[in-house]
Amino acid sequence: MTDPQPAPARPGRFGDYGGRYVPEALVAALEELDAARLAAMADPAFRAELDRLQRDYTGRPSPLTEVPRFAEHAGGARIFLKREDLNHTGSHKINNVLGQALLTRRMGKRRVIAETGAGQHGVATATAAALMGLECTVYMGKKDTIRQALNVARMRLLGAEVVPVPTGSGTLKDAINEAMRDWVTNVDHTHYLLGTVTGPHPFPTMVRDFHAVIGDEAAEQLREATGGLPDVVCACVGGGSNAMGIFHRFIPEDAVRLVGLEAGGEGVDSGRHAARFSTGSPGVLHGAATFVLQDEDGQTLPTHSVSAGLDYPSVGPEHAHLRESGRAEYRPVTDAEAMEAFRMLCQTEGIMPALESAHALAGALQLGRELGPGTVVLVNLSGRGDKDVDTAARWFGLLDPEDLVQAEQVRADEPVQDAEGSGW
Amino acid sequence: MSALQDVFARCREERRAALVGYLPAGYPDREGSLRAMRALVEAGTDIVEVGVPYSDPLMDGPVIQDAAEQALQQGFRLPHVMECAQAVAEAGAVPVVMSYWNPVLRYGVDRFAGDLRAAGGAGIITPDLIPDEAGTWLAAAGRHRLDPIFLVAPSSTDARLASTAFACQGFVYAASTMGVTGVRGTVGSGARELVRRTREVTDLPICVGLGVSTGAQAGEVAAFADGVIVGSVLVRALAEDPSGEGLRRTAQDLADGVRRPEPAR
Numbered sequence: 001m002t003d004p005q006p007a008p009a010r011p012g013r014f015g016d017y018g019g020r021y022v023p024e025a026l027v028a029a030l031e032e033l034d035a036a037r038l039a040a041m042a043d044p045a046f047r048a049e050l051d052r053l054q055r056d057y058t059g060r061p062s063p064l065t066e067v068p069r070f071a072e073h074a075g076g077a078r079i080f081l082k083r084e085d086l087n088h089t090g091s092h093k094i095n096n097v098l099g100q101a102l103l104t105r106r107m108g109k110r111r112v113i114a115e116t117g118a119g120q121h122g123v124a125t126a127t128a129a130a131l132m133g134l135e136c137t138v139y140m141g142k143k144d145t146i147r148q149a150l151n152v153a154r155m156r157l158l159g160a161e162v163v164p165v166p167t168g169s170g171t172l173k174d175a176i177n178e179a180m181r182d183w184v185t186n187v188d189h190t191h192y193l194l195g196t197v198t199g200p201h202p203f204p205t206m207v208r209d210f211h212a213v214i215g216d217e218a219a220e221q222l223r224e225a226t227g228g229l230p231d232v233v234c235a236c237v238g239g240g241s242n243a244m245g246i247f248h249r250f251i252p253e254d255a256v257r258l259v260g261l262e263a264g265g266e267g268v269d270s271g272r273h274a275a276r277f278s279t280g281s282p283g284v285l286h287g288a289a290t291f292v293l294q295d296e297d298g299q300t301l302p303t304h305s306v307s308a309g310l311d312y313p314s315v316g317p318e319h320a321h322l323r324e325s326g327r328a329e330y331r332p333v334t335d336a337e338a339m340e341a342f343r344m345l346c347q348t349e350g351i352m353p354a355l356e357s358a359h360a361l362a363g364a365l366q367l368g369r370e371l372g373p374g375t376v377v378l379v380n381l382s383g384r385g386d387k388d389v390d391t392a393a394r395w396f397g398l399l400d401p402e403d404l405v406q407a408e409q410v411r412a413d414e415p416v417q418d419a420e421g422s423g424w
Numbered sequence: 425m426s427a428l429q430d431v432f433a434r435c436r437e438e439r440r441a442a443l444v445g446y447l448p449a450g451y452p453d454r455e456g457s458l459r460a461m462r463a464l465v466e467a468g469t470d471i472v473e474v475g476v477p478y479s480d481p482l483m484d485g486p487v488i489q490d491a492a493e494q495a496l497q498q499g500f501r502l503p504h505v506m507e508c509a510q511a512v513a514e515a516g517a518v519p520v521v522m523s524y525w526n527p528v529l530r531y532g533v534d535r536f537a538g539d540l541r542a543a544g545g546a547g548i549i550t551p552d553l554i555p556d557e558a559g560t561w562l563a564a565a566g567r568h569r570l571d572p573i574f575l576v577a578p579s580s581t582d583a584r585l586a587s588t589a590f591a592c593q594g595f596v597y598a599a600s601t602m603g604v605t606g607v608r609g610t611v612g613s614g615a616r617e618l619v620r621r622t623r624e625v626t627d628l629p630i631c632v633g634l635g636v637s638t639g640a641q642a643g644e645v646a647a648f649a650d651g652v653i654v655g656s657v658l659v660r661a662l663a664e665d666p667s668g669e670g671l672r673r674t675a676q677d678l679a680d681g682v683r684r685p686e687p688a689r
Contacts, residue, residue, distance in 0.1 A: 019557050020554065020556065020557060021525055021552050021553060021554075021557060022552055022554070023483050023551055023552055023575065023577070023599075024554055024574065024575045024576055024577045024579075024580055024584070024588060024599070025575075025577035025578075025579050025580075025599060025602055026579075027554060027579075027580070027584060028579040028580065028581060028584075029579070167486075167489055167493070168479065168480070168493070173480060174480075176482075177480050177481070177482040180482040181482060181483075181485075181603075181604045184483070184602060184603060184604060185602055185603040185604065186602075187579065187602060188579075188602070283526050283529060283530060284525050284526045284529060284552075285480065285526065286480070286482075287552075292526070294526070294530060296530070297501060297502045297527055297530060297531070298478075298502075298526040298527035298528075298529060298530030298531065299478065299479040299496065299527070300479040300480055
């Protein structure tokens with residue numbers, strides 16, 4: 001008689017979270033994708049192609065920058081920034097996008113679709129599609145297309161079709177719903193290039209693996225700089241892809257604290273936030289069992305954050321598991337705290353972070369003050385703040401609202417060139 | 425014999441297919457949806473799918489999305505699903521629930537199953553729950569004698585057709601085309617092929633959904649399937665005429681269709 005064996009782990013499960021909560025029509029495509037990514041990751045030629053793109057196209061490795069003037073406000077801690085903001089297209093998103101775009105080609109599909117909130121993932125996807133000659137359609141909530149009109153133009157300049165989604169709340173979650181509807185209709189020739197570590201298996205694992213380069217590089221760079229491991233790793237968590245990318249390398253290192261910073265919006269008590277781990281509960285959304293902001297009937301609740309990239313009612317299932325197992329902790333950071341950290345990094349270091357990443361910076365300030373002098377804090381600076389200049393200028397009252405209205409009118413009245421001969 | 429088995433046995437005797445009609449609970453409002461469900465039954469619908477309005481209906485096209493949104497704005501709450509099921513049962517048809525998984529999960533799978541059974545419900549169709557993830561639901565279905573109804577699709581492999589049909593009771597829901605719910609000009613030609621492939625792996629009745637909107641289409645599908653599932657065109661009829669008369673006429677046309685199965689020419 002053999003010893004009883006533990007039940008085999010279900011694929012795509014992180015403890016009780018993850019799985020595949022999708023229409024049957026998509027299962028074949030998910031199986032195909034899973035097989036393709038496993039074969040690709042084991043194929044030296046695929047790895048070499050991805051490495052080459054990361055080096056020559058994205059500009060990896062991204063630098064690690066110590067920020068001593070910023071750290072003066074953090075209780076004597078040493079703070080290091082992993083500079084994903086310096087990647088081509090301006091954020092960590094390109095790491096995953098290049099990997100999935102290569103997989104799309106490998107699977108013989110000719111079209112990619114994507115969802116986007118602030119536009120970072122949409123821009124990265126439009127970029128990779130242009131590079132690899134793929135058709136590209138990006139779904140974006142109607143409200144977000146208005147808030148981020150410049151990114152809509154960026155995607156169109158890159159040759160992508162941008163589809164505003166008016167249904168529901170007109171934000172990221174509705175863009176995902178619409179992308180799923182497109183996918184189930186066109187799955188024979190279309191890959192859904194999902195932008196974060198949620199969705200049905202294999203997306204959470206695959207997207208994490210494409211971003212794991214962040215933590216791998218940072219661990220090596222930090223060892224060179226300090227001789228050891230960080231005490232704390234901070235990352236913002238919307239869907240959670242930049243956080244999984246930097247956490248993954250450190251999960252086996254028990255001495256390293258992993259801290260995810262969620263959008264506390266106007267404060268958890270205000271009800272206007274996206275702090276899934278503060279007031280959310282286990283549920284299913286967009287194909288995964290995870291933490292969801294939902295009402296008593298399981299209807300998804302509206303969310304709020306000053307940063308569109310964190311304004312999402314659920315979170316990657318591996319984060320739900322890391323929290324439940326105690327391996328990582330998650331805290332809300334309010335809009336005001338994030339904006340203060342944003343201003344501080346701009347003015348002490350000359351680095352303008354994305355508002356999403358500013359949440360991680362606010363967390364680093366808190367943890368530095370709590371843990372005291374000498375603490376080494378590694379922060380994933382997941383994106384740059386160019387896209388957020390308008391929001392920040394209005395937040396800090398740097399521009400007169402009437403001047404803004406006037407500027408828009410002047411621009412609207414003055415075409416850049418005569419319509420004749422405009423190729424786009 | 426379960427209520428669904430009875431329906432299909434009766435339809436076989438009458439040499440016709442069953443008409444399965446979908447309406448969302450709480451649409452256009454609470455009272456209006458109860459009236460609409462009764463009208464649907466009176467017009468000759470055999471099985472009524474009571475839809476659960478959900479904030480993120482990613483398998484639905486615009487018609488059902490809009491209806492769900494309106495129902496939620498009107499204050500739809502989950503217990504109303506049970507009222508609808510009861511109204512359908514009292515009117516003489518068999519109610520099944522069609523729900524995305526999260527509302528059922530949040531209500532409590534066992535509690536939902538128990539309450540639905542008490543209201544006269546026969547089963548639940550789960551468009552975003554595949555048998556692989558359905559352990560808790562299958563156990564609750566067994567305890568409360570409800571039929572679990574899963575979907576098969578043209579993209580399903582033969583192995584998945586077999587495993588999915590094996591997990592079903594009552595009937596198998598064959599999604600005729602790759603896509604979301606909506607009114608289409610034609611039923612996908614893949615429907616017949618999917619039904620043929622599914623018949624090879626199960627003796628359960630097979631109902632075809634997605635895209636049927638006229639009596640003539642219903643008649644075509646009735647020639648090769650055991651049931652014809654209709655949703656968006658009913659919801660649209662109710663949207664255009666809240667009195668319910670348009671809904672009644674549309675349902676009667678479909679009910680006539682399933683009673684004269686016609687092989688497509």
